[in-house]
Amino acid sequence: MADKIDHIVFDIGKVLIHYDPNLPFSRIIPDAEERKWFFQNVCTHDWNLEQDRGRKWEDAEALLIAQYPEREEHIRAFRKYWPEMVSHSYDDSVAIMLGLIDKGHDVTMLTNFAADTFVEARRMYPFLNATRGITVSGEIGLIKPDVAIYERHAKDFGLTPENSIFIDDTMVNVEGARAAGWKAVQFTGAEKLKQDLIAHGIDV
Secondary structure, X not given: OOOOOOEEEEOOEOOOEOOOOHHHHHHHOOOHHHHHXXXXXXXXXXXXXXXXXXXXXXXXXXXXXXXXXXXXXXXXXXXXXXXXXXXXXXXXXXXXXXXXXXOOOOEEEEEOOOHHHHHHHHHHOHHHHOOXXXXXXXXXXXXXXXXXXXXXXXXXXXXXXXXXXXXXXXXXXXXXXXXXXXXXXXXXXXXXXXXXHHHOOOOO
């Protein structure tokens, strides 16, 4: 018989809230080709990920400004206009999560997020305070898909990996959870999520 799921763990970005740096930057750098170059060479995904790992924004900005002094204003704009990047919540996903809590399921969150921007996100989206707790990568210096962050989350919240299911939009993070012994599904939309949870025996 399959293991009974008694813990449900949600990722946040692109599962519960939208994230897109182009939202403010389409105004800041109107030219699409220049904007693409900027994200590929200056404020890159990997650069931003280090803030998720715990690097301070001042240090991150200083590093890039030293390399691209002529881009200082654009580099500082990334943090300055960050709230615009998380423009809305995915209300159908949020409804599923809150519904699970209402039905008595044990729900937590595990996210790659810079510590200070997460404080802002919690103010913007109160449902981020609804679960039993959250592991924020920037607060503990570990990031998905490192197996260590899943192990830390399980330890901190008393989870049994084989009885836990993780929901993330990024396949590599799903695979990280599976490598830690968890069940895990890739989020592609609320309806599919509902089906996946039901398939794992969860009352949605």
